[in-house]
Amino acid sequence: MSALQIEKLGKTYRLGLRMRSVVALDALSLSVEEGSIFGFVGPNGAGKSTTIKILVGLIKPSRGTASIFGKPITDPASRRVVGYLPENPSFHDFLRPLEVLELLGKLSGLAGRELRRRAEEVLEMVGLSHARDLTVRKFSKGMVQRLGLAQAVLHDPPLLILDEPMSGLDPIGRKDARDLVLELRRRGKTLFFSTHILNDVETTCDRVGMVMKGQLVAEGSLGALLDGSVKSVELRCAPLAEEHFAALHASALDGSRGPDGWVFSFADLAGANRAAARVLSLGGRILSLSPQRETLEQSFMRLAHSSGSAGGEWRQASSG
Amino acid sequence: MKATLAIAGNTVREALRERLLYNLVIFAVLLSVSSLTISRLTLGEQFRIIADVSTSSTQVFGILISVFVGVALVSREIDRRTAYAMLARPVSRADFVLGKFLGLLATAGLNLAVMALASALVLFLYRGNGSFLGSGFFVAFGLMIAQFAICVALAVLFASFSTPTLAIIFTLAIVGAGFLFTEVRPFWLLSDEAGMKPLVHVLDFLLPGMGLLDAKEALTYGDTVSLGSFATRMAYGCGYAGVIVAIAAVVFSRRDIR
Numbered sequence: 001m002s003a004l005q006i007e008k009l010g011k012t013y014r015l016g017l018r019m020r021s022v023v024a025l026d027a028l029s030l031s032v033e034e035g036s037i038f039g040f041v042g043p044n045g046a047g048k049s050t051t052i053k054i055l056v057g058l059i060k061p062s063r064g065t066a067s068i069f070g071k072p073i074t075d076p077a078s079r080r081v082v083g084y085l086p087e088n089p090s091f092h093d094f095l096r097p098l099e100v101l102e103l104l105g106k107l108s109g110l111a112g113r114e115l116r117r118r119a120e121e122v123l124e125m126v127g128l129s130h131a132r133d134l135t136v137r138k139f140s141k142g143m144v145q146r147l148g149l150a151q152a153v154l155h156d157p158p159l160l161i162l163d164e165p166m167s168g169l170d171p172i173g174r175k176d177a178r179d180l181v182l183e184l185r186r187r188g189k190t191l192f193f194s195t196h197i198l199n200d201v202e203t204t205c206d207r208v209g210m211v212m213k214g215q216l217v218a219e220g221s222l223g224a225l226l227d228g229s230v231k232s233v234e235l236r237c238a239p240l241a242e243e244h245f246a247a248l249h250a251s252a253l254d255g256s257r258g259p260d261g262w263v264f265s266f267a268d269l270a271g272a273n274r275a276a277a278r279v280l281s282l283g284g285r286i287l288s289l290s291p292q293r294e295t296l297e298q299s300f301m302r303l304a305h306s307s308g309s310a311g312g313e314w315r316q317a318s319s320g
Numbered sequence: 321m322k323a324t325l326a327i328a329g330n331t332v333r334e335a336l337r338e339r340l341l342y343n344l345v346i347f348a349v350l351l352s353v354s355s356l357t358i359s360r361l362t363l364g365e366q367f368r369i370i371a372d373v374s375t376s377s378t379q380v381f382g383i384l385i386s387v388f389v390g391v392a393l394v395s396r397e398i399d400r401r402t403a404y405a406m407l408a409r410p411v412s413r414a415d416f417v418l419g420k421f422l423g424l425l426a427t428a429g430l431n432l433a434v435m436a437l438a439s440a441l442v443l444f445l446y447r448g449n450g451s452f453l454g455s456g457f458f459v460a461f462g463l464m465i466a467q468f469a470i471c472v473a474l475a476v477l478f479a480s481f482s483t484p485t486l487a488i489i490f491t492l493a494i495v496g497a498g499f500l501f502t503e504v505r506p507f508w509l510l511s512d513e514a515g516m517k518p519l520v521h522v523l524d525f526l527l528p529g530m531g532l533l534d535a536k537e538a539l540t541y542g543d544t545v546s547l548g549s550f551a552t553r554m555a556y557g558c559g560y561a562g563v564i565v566a567i568a569a570v571v572f573s574r575r576d577i578r
Contacts (some may be wrong), residue, residue, distance in 0.1 A: 013576075053576075053577070053578070056407075056408035057407065057408060058404060058407055058408060058576070058577040058578075059576040059577065059578065060574070060576060076410050076411060076412045077410055078410075079408060079409055079410045079411075080410040082408070084404075084405070084408040086401065086404040086405060086408070088401070089401070089404070089405065090400050090401040090402050090404070091402060091405065092330065092334060092402050094333070094334065094337050103326055103330050103406075104405055104406065104409065106322060106323065106326035107323045107326055107327070107406055107409040107410070107411050108409050108410065109322075109410065111322070148405075151405055
């Protein structure tokens with residue numbers, strides 16, 4: 001069974017006195033398999049948060065349907081199996097973290113000792129035990145984000161829907177959040193998270209959906225999204241006598257003098273190998289020789305400019 | 321129901337941190353106490369003045385607290401996005417609205433208890449005994465909770481779909497109209513103008529009969545109010561507030577929380 005099934009989901013807002021129609025989401029369909037990590041990427045304003053808010057019942061869809069483990073999202077009971085982290089989460093600032101967790105735990109059906117035990121456990125998990133006596137008002141943005149993650153996993157839901165989970169975290173916090181995401185997958189959880197930080201997707205996700213201007217432009221596995229062919233080969237070598245730079249640069253696509261050596265870019269491996277042999281024959285030292293493949297960012301930009309060119313396992317989303 | 325009570329409990333906690341609430345309660349209590357001095361301006365009607373000032377200040381400040389704190393605590397949940405994590409749980413919008421209403425009503429009840437206690441103390445200081453603690457005292461203050469329930473329900477309704485400023489204006493306007501309508505209703509019924517009587521009957525349903533729930537005279541004049549009359553009026557107040565809360569739940573269920 002799919003953890004999450006979305007069928008032609010759409011949202012149109014009516015804005016202003018003249019009720020101007022603004023399509024925030026258009027016929028979005030996708031499926032998230034149980035136990036996977038699905039990255040939902042797109043630029044700001046693409047419709048990621050709208051989709052997520054529809055899934056957790058904060059916004060009513062104008063069209064289409066969605067279900068969580070087979071239950072329609074219109075049924076509040078479907079949210080029993082969902083942990084949700086809002087974008088820029090906010091909690092009652094006069095409460096202490098355990099009080100926040102106890103309040104939200106009660107709303108998820110937890111009670112008594114079990115609730116207390118889980119609250120303590122997740123507070124420890126997100127590294128906030130030291131702040132248990134502080135009110136949320138005194139929390140930094142990163143601490144609030146950690147508390148947001150804690151409340152999302154509090155009732156041990158099988159599906160986690162996280163809206164920009166790494167937002168507001170420092171490098172250590174981001175690594176902790178990434179580790180938490182991977183640990184949750186190891187425990188068999190399904191994760192659906194939105195982000196516009198593509199590095200987060202590359203390091204954690206199994207599948208990716210790319211949304212732009214309210215439409216899903218591509219969806220599939222990370223490997224299928226990235227064009228695996230070698231785009232160029234980069235050669236780094238220790239600096240030689242200055243007159244050799246121009247000779248090496250002439251045979252390369254590009255070249256530069258960096259603080260820790262010379263860097264040349266070649267169209268293929270053969271050209272790079274010839275240049276490397278020349279460097280060695282001149283008594284130089286090779287620092288690295290690395291093929292350059294397409295990054296997710298480059299793929300994102302490619303699809304953003306021309307969604308019709310995506311091939312392989314990637315399918316074009318219907319836009320009707 | 322557990323979720324509703326959890327939201328209600330948190331609302332009471334949040335309301336008790338409102339500085340505005342304490343300012344208004346303290347002002348109402350000071351006004352009751354000052355009635356001991358004000359009453360000396362009259363001859364022979366001192367008890368009436370003290371009772372009038374005490375019950376009126378409790379009523380006015382209780383209504384203001386219900387409206388202002390009611391609107392603030394519902395609007396804030398959306399504006400500060402604290403409602404997101406709550407509404408994304410297996411909690412219906414109706415549970416949320418009912419929880420906020422019950423929490424605000426409990427807060428209004430606590431305020432009423434404090435202000436009624438202060439009034440009783442002032443009357444005791446004047447009389448030197450507790451002879452005023454008859455049915456009139458309990459009916460006068462008891463029916464105020466029904467008035468506050470209506471105010472809180474209207475505040476929750478308007479705050480569930482409009483801005484805080486508009487919600488306060490709408491709520492105070494309807495509560496004020498409810499009081500005024502009680503005064504003009506008998507005259508409008510006697511009017512020969514065509515359409516006046518049907519209008520009165522429509523307004524009977526639309527506007528809250530705040531005058532029906534106003535029993536301050538029972539304490540001031542020592543009138544006897546039957547238990548049946550008290551129960552009927554209380555049932556009307558609770559019923560009206562219940563209908564408004566149900567409408568608020570429907571309206572809030574249709575709202576997008578962006």
